[in-house]
Amino acid sequence: MAEFRYIAFLSYSHRDRQIAEWLHRELETYRVPKRMIGTATLLGPVPARLHPIFKDREELSAAGSLNEAIKSALGSASALIVVCSPASAASPWVNEEIRNYKQLNGDARVFAVIAGGEPWASRVPGQEALECFPPAMRFVVDRDGTITDVPAEPIAADLRPEGDGKRLGKLKVVAGLIGVGLDELVRREAQRRQRRLRYAVAASLAGMTVTSGLAVTAVMARDEAREQRNDAQLQRTQADGLVEFMLTDLRKKLEPVGRLDVMDTVGRRALAYYLRQDPTKLDPDALGRRARALQLVAEVRNLRGDSEGALAAFRQAAGTTRELLARDPNNGQRIFDHAQSVFWVGYIAWQRGDLKTGREFFGQYLANAEKLAKLNPSNDAWNGEVGYANQSLGILELDDNQAEKALGYFNNGEGVWARLTERASDKREPSYNRAQMLAWKADAERRLLNHASALADRTREAAIYRSLLAADSADSKAKEGLAVAQLRTAQLQLETSLPREAMVTARSGLKEIQGLQARDPSNRLWQEIGVKAANATAEASMMAGDWSAAREANALALENAQRLVATDGSVLEWRTDCLLPARWMEIAVAVAAGRREAAQGLIARFRKDFTWNGGTKSADERFAWIMIDMLDGMELRAAGNEPAARARLQQAAQYLPAEPRLMDARLMGAAKYLQRTTRETGLPASAPADAGRVRYDVGAFLK
Numbered sequence: 001m002a003e004f005r006y007i008a009f010l011s012y013s014h015r016d017r018q019i020a021e022w023l024h025r026e027l028e029t030y031r032v033p034k035r036m037i038g039t040a041t042l043l044g045p046v047p048a049r050l051h052p053i054f055k056d057r058e059e060l061s062a063a064g065s066l067n068e069a070i071k072s073a074l075g076s077a078s079a080l081i082v083v084c085s086p087a088s089a090a091s092p093w094v095n096e097e098i099r100n101y102k103q104l105n106g107d108a109r110v111f112a113v114i115a116g117g118e119p120w121a122s123r124v125p126g127q128e129a130l131e132c133f134p135p136a137m138r139f140v141v142d143r144d145g146t147i148t149d150v151p152a153e154p155i156a157a158d159l160r161p162e163g164d165g166k167r168l169g170k171l172k173v174v175a176g177l178i179g180v181g182l183d184e185l186v187r188r189e190a191q192r193r194q195r196r197l198r199y200a201v202a203a204s205l206a207g208m209t210v211t212s213g214l215a216v217t218a219v220m221a222r223d224e225a226r227e228q229r230n231d232a233q234l235q236r237t238q239a240d241g242l243v244e245f246m247l248t249d250l251r252k253k254l255e256p257v258g259r260l261d262v263m264d265t266v267g268r269r270a271l272a273y274y275l276r277q278d279p280t281k282l283d284p285d286a287l288g289r290r291a292r293a294l295q296l297v298a299e300v301r302n303l304r305g306d307s308e309g310a311l312a313a314f315r316q317a318a319g320t321t322r323e324l325l326a327r328d329p330n331n332g333q334r335i336f337d338h339a340q341s342v343f344w345v346g347y348i349a350w351q352r353g354d355l356k357t358g359r360e361f362f363g364q365y366l367a368n369a370e371k372l373a374k375l376n377p378s379n380d381a382w383n384g385e386v387g388y389a390n391q392s393l394g395i396l397e398l399d400d401n402q403a404e405k406a407l408g409y410f411n412n413g414e415g416v417w418a419r420l421t422e423r424a425s426d427k428r429e430p431s432y433n434r435a436q437m438l439a440w441k442a443d444a445e446r447r448l449l450n451h452a453s454a455l456a457d458r459t460r461e462a463a464i465y466r467s468l469l470a471a472d473s474a475d476s477k478a479k480e481g482l483a484v485a486q487l488r489t490a491q492l493q494l495e496t497s498l499p500r501e502a503m504v505t506a507r508s509g510l511k512e513i514q515g516l517q518a519r520d521p522s523n524r525l526w527q528e529i530g531v532k533a534a535n536a537t538a539e540a541s542m543m544a545g546d547w548s549a550a551r552e553a554n555a556l557a558l559e560n561a562q563r564l565v566a567t568d569g570s571v572l573e574w575r576t577d578c579l580l581p582a583r584w585m586e587i588a589v590a591v592a593a594g595r596r597e598a599a600q601g602l603i604a605r606f607r608k609d610f611t612w613n614g615g616t617k618s619a620d621e622r623f624a625w626i627m628i629d630m631l632d633g634m635e636l637r638a639a640g641n642e643p644a645a646r647a648r649l650q651q652a653a654q655y656l657p658a659e660p661r662l663m664d665a666r667l668m669g670a671a672k673y674l675q676r677t678t679r680e681t682g683l684p685a686s687a688p689a690d691a692g693r694v695r696y697d698v699g700a701f702l703k
Helices: 013-027 068-075 092-103 165-178 182-193 211-226 232-257 260-275 284-303 307-327 333-350 354-376 380-399 403-423 428-447 449-472 476-495 501-518 524-544 545-568 572-591 596-609 619-638 642-653 665-681 687-694
Strands: 008-011 051-056 080-084 110-113 139-141 146-150 156-159
Touching: 013 051, 013 080, 013 524, 068 092, 068 232, 068 403, 068 428, 080 092, 092 110, 110 165, 110 642, 139 260, 139 476, 139 642, 156 165, 165 428, 182 619, 284 307, 284 333, 284 354, 307 333, 307 476, 333 354, 333 380, 354 380, 380 403, 403 428, 428 449, 428 476, 449 476, 476 524, 476 665, 524 545, 524 572, 545 572, 572 619, 596 619, 619 665, 642 665
Parallel strands: 008 051, 008 080, 080 110, 110 156
Antiparallel strands: 139 146
């Protein structure tokens, strides 16, 4: 591997940005077990780290040609990793990268990582839209770069929950990159972590077709017919054995090739068998198979976009695990299984916006997790379930604007991770989980305008990331967390009228994330964080009256925000959370410099590029529109057009949310400023009672 510049080239559609960034981060921060480092393989000595991995690319032209930098990176990569989904299957750029790499290096070092959709779905009439493999992945590529009609056999890892899952899928990729067997890698990792891991290595059946499903159906029908014979007990035993095979060994063989159609047949046939029987008369093993059949059906439905059907099946599975638990209420495994069942019911409901059902089942998840912790206080995995359950409920309550309730759950969860960190031999994972819980706490406290508490928690969060970096200075996950913590701290300092301190903190976060960007300029998540840090720096500089620094930071934010949006205009957050604030601050900079004509032009362009259609909008979007109208109003007033200025200020007030609980500190500050302006202009406006606690100085932008 030494002659290659990159361990691998990661190719993906920008619609799969989040999973690609997760995979890139996990691979680059993966530490190969010490006993494997230096081991001789066909690829050379096993490296200690999988770094660097080239990710992303510049946008390709309409003709779908690759630029020279991308071609050079492909030629310098030991392997090609492709995040496969319907989006990447339809992407001419992903296809071109695969074609180019295969032309240069052949098929052997091309790894497919399934994130969604179905492999080979294009072979099934009516299912073409589900195809996740691009054409160059599905077929052999000639030496001259022509995609032939000869089917290829891609090496695939399946990140989906019903597939390998993220952990095993990641290890499959790692094993392929370093040239060792998956079982050896898993065994070594188990030794390193000093605990035994249960895992399954699925057999590769790339040639399996729909006939597998027909065979399963036929065998199942045969056994059902046999049940009608005199020896009912013997036949039931045989049928149970077949169902067990279907739900274990056969499923393991189907998952690597992503055959949802066959898996669906397996699940439905097994389920039909048990639905004819009274659950109260089934033994625990049969009930367990019934639950697994229901969960398989639910997972397939969810993958196919049928969340309502998935919710119904997960509910039935929860009913089965509840029956098992009722028979053996002190069995830890039964409690754990039921906890997972009710979590999935809550998760699907929350995903669909049904917060009432989500709250109910997340509550059951927490109750069962607490039973587990009480049953075996020394089992850290079970105690961790209590932390995850509190986090699930806290996020749901925060989504429902119930910040006080959310804070209670986050406090509980943080306490769990603090205890687990204290007694863990390997503190990295529980420490990181604790830092994330502190971040959620700070967000809830910010909603409640408890800025002092939020600042304290952000400080504690940052200290954890620094301790992780002291142990491993290359930990990009901790570096990323630290940059975000500093960005959020700067925002809190702004909202408590500490602009100078906010400038220093925001610049520190910007420097941290720029260090990561230098390692991988193509990482879109790091680019997004960098834009937000630059926006925070510009905002703090304006409030501090340092307009030269504000202009410099705003120019950086604008340049990178525009580049992000140009990369993929379908990512709404890049427009609303990155470009939109940069654009209103660009106007504020122009106003402060006395460039009135330029400011008016920028305001007109803002109104054209961003539209307000009412309805629910984030606090950031509302604040941006309030600032635009106030800046416009100030400019109109300076030009002597008082009636138009009053109309603009009146319009700005309309963007304030009707409910005080939806007002963050910046909106409170805007309300206070409008209230003062009201006294001058006679406009009817009032600020919420809590506004008196806020010191966010909107007027600093308008002087």
